[in-house]
Amino acid sequence: MTNVGASAGRVGGLDRVTGRQRYMADIRLEDALHVKLVTLPCARARIVGVDTSRAWQVPGVRAVFTAADLPDPMPRYGVHYDDRPVLAVGETKFHGEPVAAVAADTLDAAQKAAALVGVDYEELPAVLDVRTALDPAAPLVVDPELRPDDPLAHTNVRREFRYTWGDPDSAAADLVIENTYTFPMVTHFAIEPHAFAVAVDETGVTVWSAIQHPYILQRVMARVLGLPWSKVRVIAPDPGGAFGGKGYPKFEPLLAYMAMATGRPCRLVLTLEETFQAVRRNNAEVRIRTGFAADGSLRFQDIEADFLMGAYVDISARVISKSSHLAAGPYRTPHARILARAIHSHTPPSTAMRGFGTPQFTWALEQQMDEAARRLGIDRLEIRLRNLARKGEEVVPGDTPADGDWVESVQKAAAAIGWGEPLPEGRGRGLAVGIKSSATAGAAYSILRFLYDGSVFVLVGTSDMGQGARTILTQIVADELGVPPESVNVVMGDTAAAPFDYSTSASRSTVFMGGSVLRGCADLKDQVRRIGARLQGCEPDQIEIERGIVRFPGGEERSIVEVVQEGLGPVGGELIAVGTMRGEADPTHPIGGRPWFYEFNCTAVELEVDRKTGEVLIHKHVTVADVGKAINPLQVESQDEGAAVMGLGHTLMEHLVLDEHGRIVNLGALDYRIPTTKDVPLQLESIIVENGDGPGPYGAKGVGEGGLLCVAAAVASAVNEATGAVVRDLPLTPERIWRAMREVTPSGASPR
Amino acid sequence: MSPQRRAVSLVVNGQRHALEVVVHHTLLDVLRNDLDLTGTKECCAEGECGACTVWMDGVAVNSCLVLAVEADGRQITTIEGLSREGSLSPVQQAFLEEGAVQCGFCIPGMVMSAAYLLQNNPAPSEEEIREGLSGNLCRCAGYKRIIAAVQRAAEEGRR
Ligand code: FES
Numbered sequence A: 001m002t003n004v005g006a007s008a009g010r011v012g013g014l015d016r017v018t019g020r021q022r023y024m025a026d027i028r029l030e031d032a033l034h035v036k037l038v039t040l041p042c043a044r045a046r047i048v049g050v051d052t053s054r055a056w057q058v059p060g061v062r063a064v065f066t067a068a069d070l071p072d073p074m075p076r077y078g079v080h081y082d083d084r085p086v087l088a089v090g091e092t093k094f095h096g097e098p099v100a101a102v103a104a105d106t107l108d109a110a111q112k113a114a115a116l117v118g119v120d121y122e123e124l125p126a127v128l129d130v131r132t133a134l135d136p137a138a139p140l141v142v143d144p145e146l147r148p149d150d151p152l153a154h155t156n157v158r159r160e161f162r163y164t165w166g167d168p169d170s171a172a173a174d175l176v177i178e179n180t181y182t183f184p185m186v187t188h189f190a191i192e193p194h195a196f197a198v199a200v201d202e203t204g205v206t207v208w209s210a211i212q213h214p215y216i217l218q219r220v221m222a223r224v225l226g227l228p229w230s231k232v233r234v235i236a237p238d239p240g241g242a243f244g245g246k247g248y249p250k251f252e253p254l255l256a257y258m259a260m261a262t263g264r265p266c267r268l269v270l271t272l273e274e275t276f277q278a279v280r281r282n283n284a285e286v287r288i289r290t291g292f293a294a295d296g297s298l299r300f301q302d303i304e305a306d307f308l309m310g311a312y313v314d315i316s317a318r319v320i321s322k323s324s325h326l327a328a329g330p331y332r333t334p335h336a337r338i339l340a341r342a343i344h345s346h347t348p349p350s351t352a353m354r355g356f357g358t359p360q361f362t363w364a365l366e367q368q369m370d371e372a373a374r375r376l377g378i379d380r381l382e383i384r385l386r387n388l389a390r391k392g393e394e395v396v397p398g399d400t401p402a403d404g405d406w407v408e409s410v411q412k413a414a415a416a417i418g419w420g421e422p423l424p425e426g427r428g429r430g431l432a433v434g435i436k437s438s439a440t441a442g443a444a445y446s447i448l449r450f451l452y453d454g455s456v457f458v459l460v461g462t463s464d465m466g467q468g469a470r471t472i473l474t475q476i477v478a479d480e481l482g483v484p485p486e487s488v489n490v491v492m493g494d495t496a497a498a499p500f501d502y503s504t505s506a507s508r509s510t511v512f513m514g515g516s517v518l519r520g521c522a523d524l525k526d527q528v529r530r531i532g533a534r535l536q537g538c539e540p541d542q543i544e545i546e547r548g549i550v551r552f553p554g555g556e557e558r559s560i561v562e563v564v565q566e567g568l569g570p571v572g573g574e575l576i577a578v579g580t581m582r583g584e585a586d587p588t589h590p591i592g593g594r595p596w597f598y599e600f601n602c603t604a605v606e607l608e609v610d611r612k613t614g615e616v617l618i619h620k621h622v623t624v625a626d627v628g629k630a631i632n633p634l635q636v637e638s639q640d641e642g643a644a645v646m647g648l649g650h651t652l653m654e655h656l657v658l659d660e661h662g663r664i665v666n667l668g669a670l671d672y673r674i675p676t677t678k679d680v681p682l683q684l685e686s687i688i689v690e691n692g693d694g695p696g697p698y699g700a701k702g703v704g705e706g707g708l709l710c711v712a713a714a715v716a717s718a719v720n721e722a723t724g725a726v727v728r729d730l731p732l733t734p735e736r737i738w739r740a741m742r743e744v745t746p747s748g749a750s751p752r
Numbered sequence B: 001m002s003p004q005r006r007a008v009s010l011v012v013n014g015q016r017h018a019l020e021v022v023v024h025h026t027l028l029d030v031l032r033n034d035l036d037l038t039g040t041k042e043c044c045a046e047g048e049c050g051a052c053t054v055w056m057d058g059v060a061v062n063s064c065l066v067l068a069v070e071a072d073g074r075q076i077t078t079i080e081g082l083s084r085e086g087s088l089s090p091v092q093q094a095f096l097e098e099g100a101v102q103c104g105f106c107i108p109g110m111v112m113s114a115a116y117l118l119q120n121n122p123a124p125s126e127e128e129i130r131e132g133l134s135g136n137l138c139r140c141a142g143y144k145r146i147i148a149a150v151q152r153a154a155e156e157g158r159r
């Protein structure tokens, strides 16, 4: 029996098809109050006064909170910057930021009372786009007093990240291409809206949150509330999809204060509309000047990117610093200069989202490659193959070198899409590549409890949000200890039960937590060897253990559980092993450490454009991932399919639209469209490249984000082949394509 | 002034419930909050995502769009009622076998829509499956395995 490498069924699948899986909003807390937020119909306003008297008259109301009910100065929190107030104080910074909150016995009462909170406010001019934000006359989103010792405090720029190598100014090039590309504001749209609850008692504060990183929430809550970490217990039910949007604290601190004030647990389930207002992806403008030699080889990249991160930093500074470091992509780039700005605006805060800043750069970079190919008369596939870093070659000097056979992935994608074969009338093919840095540092601890009957508890702090971490960890333990997968119980989502895990981000779980669990298994086997040696009077290293069979020097074979039971004797007990996997931070490295691995993807599409409407029909979409080793091929393929379709969302239809008050116009599922069964490619193929060259268990790398990175560029490339149209702004709506088609010059060259 | 209530009688998964419901509460509210049948999920609350799909008198509906009082006297089937005594319906079985489940949040609604589709059209074409499930959003998957699961369940049903 081997589990690793097989497409084992999803652990938790049965509960999910029967409706028994309890997500955050399904959990009942005795006596809990329902919370409703009070917001204003504009992004930025001065709060003149808040009248709570009418709200208090609603029967069942237990608390009406405003800034005045919170400590002074207003407590602020965040993952890297303590910049977010528990409630808006003085001024709102984005549409959806709460100025008050009501807690009541029923949701009806809370909603009714929230509508009766009278806020006297004065709308103020808001900063909603990059250009306004950078205007020296623009209002400052963040009060400079909150940014002491920050030379940029009197601007809307929070951070600037600069990376340079070689000598981009004197690099000679035969062709220089300069363009600006925009990537829209999009949102995660996990089908499960955000939900939270907090209860306070003698043991401390218990927080329930559908969160990816329970330990970060624990730390932030402890800090804002002034509690030791041991008094903050975070219970994190499996999120119903997250994609980066459920990474960091949102309204948990507010609920804690309300729970303390009322003495009752407080719960808040956001509507989908409120979820849209909570977090989103960074929109970006990327200006890029690329130099090529006549043979298509890259000479230099000069990249300047503005990321509009919204009112609070959340994790965006990291999104931007990390993605911009790899902005030149998976190519050999002899000279480069990169500047990326993290800019504040009066818009909902941006956070991590699948791809972590990379899709914004990939959109620009890959279109530059296409334009160079067109202008130099080189095949689009060929120009990529010429420039791709080969295994072991550097992409960014001093950083992790290319860790896979990327050419192999590209060739597989090209073959699968039929690159170079005759095209049916009206169709085009496109191909693009993308690369994302993985985790640069982290720590993942696991506890394995080998119970007397041979079953195993695995306690880990990773969250299973659909990527299937439970399944992967079960497969590893079942193989390593030779126990049936059904007797492995992976316990997650409780900081009081499971040891520390840095986060469930950057596709790290298989590599970090998988590695941790693998080490825990090794520790367990050592313990069994020591027991066996004691029982048999031999040395531990004379004993071999393979797939649950203990082999003694004389050739005798016994199962692990027999040895453990005899060793523990009639009193019983259990073996407890700890797995530790750490990647230390490197303060001398520009992004705090070298990435453990890269997620490399090549996407190829064949599509048809309706010349009358500009509508795109994707006939075939191929996504190829270099994964090192697929511990569960089905899970790898299906995650990449999901990433591909999410990528098609921002490529073809998704875009949060703001009105002049900074309100999201298309707030909710009716107006913000994501792909349905009718929008997905007629054929979707996910291909895995496995060369066992990753740092994780059995040579695995992380997966699940790659499939999204270069979708937009691949589609744009195919649209160009089909129609000649060049579009540099996403999404590629029918209207944009239609307009671009009309601008095509007779020679087929793109308009400048 | 407490919210206005009305007596309704619902037969949910074969079991009769006499309830006093708040008049503006939806069937979804009542299933989840009054009856603790939380298998049916809420996402958009405006009839666009399908996470709340149940059957009313055998017809698939978005329970967030049905007022509980409108469901008075009706037969309701939820995801909890689709598998009986521990045995999965063919659609549920096929979703597991095809690996169609990721985070799972959309799955109860997806399963209810798929089972409804197969009841009315035991041998749907791929096109008909795409059409039949187009009101059910999934953000995790590429829908491919979901469509394959419905095809598999249809084949099982024809055996
Ligand atoms: S919750 Fe009913 S359709 Fe979305």
Ligand code: FES
Pocket: A191, A240, A241, A466, B100, B101, B102, B103, B104, B105, B106, B107, B137, B138, B139, B140, B141
């Ligand atoms: S499985 Fe996550 S939304 Fe469908």
